């Protein structure tokens with residue numbers, strides 16, 4: 455990490471949820487590389503601490519806070535702790551998410567509620583809590599990680615698609631709330647396509663198993679074909695999130711940043 459140039463997120467304090475793996479980890483690393491202080495939160499302490507170790511090894515600033523992003527009371531504690539420690543909160547990335555892939559008739563109400571708790575309710579709770587902290591500063595950026603499945607659907611992911619569509623629209627309502635009340639807070643959504651993370655690797659392994667195949671290569675090739683530019687990397691999404699966190703996106707709110715290797719143009 456260069457210590458000579460100014461980072462794009464210098465003096466910013468950020469929280470990234472689900473930052474122990476995949477897109478969240480890549481985002482936390484990218485934020486730290488741009489000189490932000492990063493509160494890495496995750497339900498899994500081992501992976502979350504692993505992200506903090508990687509940041510420290512690069513000379514960056516971070517701490518880990520264990521958090522179930524769907525837990526309302528914990529949101530107050532996490533944001534309160536960060537503001538008490540750092541004096542402010544500039545950026546929140548609501549990234550934590552889960553996927554339960556099932557045909558619609560096999561999706562139980564408990565499955566549906568579980569997916570909505572982590573993918574949708576957590577975004578509402580995080581956004582509401584962060585706005586309370588940021589409004590006193592008159593500035594802030596909230597970035598909600600949705601999916602291209604908010605725009606196109608999949609027959610094996612009804613609950614997931616619906617939860618991600620709710621994030622897309624909630625983001626616009628939150629952006630309007632902030633602008634209407636002149637809070638100086640921007641709220642945007644990011645829509646990854648098919649990205650190589652533990653989540654995708656689990657899905658590919660599951661489909662491989664369900665089709666009775668010995669190796670996952672053919673299934674991976676199917677996913678690769680979904681996007682004109684093939685499967686993306688977590689860092690590809692992190693680059694877009696850095697842009698929305700940085701002051702250079704000061705005129706961007708309520709927008710949808712699609713980063714999908716062309717998934718949606720098919």
Ligand SMILES: NC(=O)c1ccc[n+]([C@@H]2O[C@H](COP(=O)([O-])OP(=O)(O)OC[C@H]3O[C@@H](n4cnc5c(N)ncnc54)[C@H](O)[C@@H]3O)[C@@H](O)[C@H]2O)c1
Pocket residue numbers: 471472473474475476477478495496497498501521522523524549550551552572599600601602645646647648649650651652653654
């Ligand atoms: N990978 C993709 O292809 C893809 C595509 C579109 C959208 N997304 C979205 O991007 C986000 C990140 O996905 P990913 O692929 O990196 O996932 P991942 O499963 O690889 O990593 C998710 C992280 O979130 C954590 N997590 C899970 N439940 C949590 C909870 N209740 N509270 C806090 N942390 C929790 C996990 O421990 C893990 O560290 C998700 O919202 C996902 O829906 C991913």
